[in-house]
Amino acid sequence: MRIALYQPDIAGNVGTILRLAACVGVPVDIIEPCGFAFSERGLRRAGMDYADGVETARHADWPDFEAQLPGRLVLLSTKAAVPLWEAVFSADDTLLFGSEGAGVPEDIHDRADLRIRIPMRPGFRSLNVAVSAGIALAEALRQTGGWPQ
Incomplete structure (x- = not known):
């Protein structure tokens, strides 16, 4: 299981998602460009002391990310027809x-x-992206037995 962020705009949301990912042991892909100045120092600041505990991969663009995609791509979108409780992860x-x-x-x-x-x-209209990530990841980990012990 992985989380991927497509051209995130808000450093604080990235930090919250990094903290979530560190706590449950899920890698995070960040697909650039970002809507904020992105640096290793900034990443550590946004993720507080949790950033060092998460495997993070930065991708220069969509093709770079897509070339390294290990499995299925599951998009969370307000435009999607399948409700979360019907999804099989x-x-x-x-x-x-x-x-x-x-x-x-x-x-x-x-x-x-x-x-x-x-x-x-x-x-x-929508939930905050970090809240959405937490909700969806919790269900995906529940279904796949991926919660840390």
Whole structure:
């Protein structure tokens, strides 16, 4: 199981996701460009003292990331038809989250092997990307027995 962030806009969200990933032992892929100045020092600051505890891979662009994709690509999107509780996860899935401002382009949306959404009450647009990552990752780890012991 992996988390991938497509051109993230907000360093604080990346830091929160790095902390989540460090705590449960899940690698994180960051697909650039980012909407903030990205450096190893900045990454450590955003992830606090948790950044050193997570395997992080930076990718210069989408083709670089896609060339290294180990299994299925699972996109979390408000446009997806499959609700989270109907999704069936595999241990080698990569959970992809779009940028906070723009999501992912249509060609990447179409490329996903599985597109899922987290159901919300009517009238609400979306959850924070870090919250979405926590919800989706929890369900994926539950299904695949991937929670740390």
